[in-house]
Amino acid sequence: MGDYLVRAIGYNGQVRAFATRTTETVGEAQRRHNTWPVVSAALGRSMTAAVMMGAMLKGEDKLTVKIEGNGPIGPMIIDADAKGDVRGYVTNGQVHFDLNEYGKLDVRAGVGTEGFMTVVKDLGLRDMFSGQTPIVSGEIAEDFTYYFATSEQVPSSVGLGVLVNPDNSILAAGGFILQIMPGCEEETIESIEKHLSTIEPVSKMIEKGMTPEQILEAVLGEEGNVQILSTMPIRFQCQCSKERFGAAILGLGVKEIQDMIEEQGEIETQCHFCLQTYDFSEAELQGLIDEINA
Template sequence: MKDYLVRAIAFDGQVRAFATKTTETVNEAQKRHNTWPIVSAALGRSMTASVMMGAMLKGEEKITVKIEGNGPIGPIIIDADAKGDVRGFVTNPHVHFDLNEQGKLDVRAGVGTEGTLTIVKDLGLRDMFSGQTPIVSGEIGEDFTYYFAKSEQSPSSVGLGVLVNPDNTILAAGGFIIQLMPGCEDETIDEIEKRLSAIEPVSKMIEKGFTPEQILEAVLGKENVRILSSMPVQFQCQCSKERFGAAIIGLGVKEIEEMIVEDGQAEAQCHFCLEKYHFSREELEGLVNEIQS
């Protein structure tokens, strides 16, 4: 089953919901960055939450998420858009701890329990929205839940999960976001809370083959959910040689000429996908000419 995401409403419009399978997407990030299991879980959870937040946007709008805790993983950066494209990287991909008291990957120890979750929404036409909340647990899901409540005043439940194989590849990854709409009835809230307390971890559901639709049915009740739309989800980077060329132009003539004299070439690497772009002496001279023309 390819990765995809669904949008839904439930309880006659009292709730909006998102669910996604991201196993292949997170596996692509794991391969590119050679992340160890704890980091894979942290990065995968962050990418899963971010791609669902991207699905809340429209058109060409984009979102950037930065999770900056005091743990050894360091900052986690994620970009996502309204089309199901997501990319991400971590500062230190090689972090390891023993399993926690529950016998699970100790994501909290890797991320840290102090720091900030910052979300910047690029709504186009230079219209930017930025929100920031403190990290409350370092488990990622709880941190996004807190962000929604405090920064967007949207009572939410965020469930995220990543299972890692012994060879470090990704066995299962995905998540859900449940949001209460204004005027949501107490009886509805009580039923959702009861169901949330009884469900399996979302990663276990995906390991068993649950679709995003079935995840929402498990969380909200099949009779209560109405799926509105779905879209594919994938690791997709927007980098290109043209973009890096524009960035080099932004350095100015003097710095480019220094590159030519000292190295005779330049190489740039994308943080998100680790693709490398080489610029020969002739290409750098062409950039100088472009500036001067």
């Protein structure tokens, strides 16, 4: 079963719901960045939430999530779009902590409990939306829940999970987002809260082979009457290219590029998200200068 996401409604439209399996997607990020378990959990949870937020967008819209806590893993940056593509990186991928008091990966210690989460949505036509909220726990799911309630004024419940194998590879990853729609009845909210207090961790559900559809059925319960609206494949996908890096070098100006030629002759650039490298020879750098001067 490949990674995919489902959009749904429950309780006759009173609740909007998303659920996703991201095991392979998070695994790709782990392999590219060689992240250790705590970092894999932090980045994987963040990517899982971001890809569901991307599914809330339309067309060519996209968003960037930056989580910058005071923990040793440093800032995390995640990009996602409305088509199921997501990419992410973390500043310090090799950080280790002992298990926390609950026998779980200590994501809070890695991320930190002070700092900010920033979400920037590129809605096209130069229409940008930016929201920022403080980190409230460092466990990621609670921080996204707080973001939705505070920045977007949408009461939400976010569940995220990543399980890591002994060899640091990803065993299971996924999550869900529930959002209360205007006019939702109090009985519905009470029913959802009851289910949320008794369900297994989402990572355990995925490890057991539960699909995103089954996760939503467990979270909303039989009385939730889950109606699946659509499904969408999810993947780690980077948008970098040599042309984009060339455009960035162009923006440095003639003097900076000339200094590169004189000091290094040629340069190697690397994408933070996927670690792909792009080499620019002296002739290519001179060609960029000629392009500026044309």
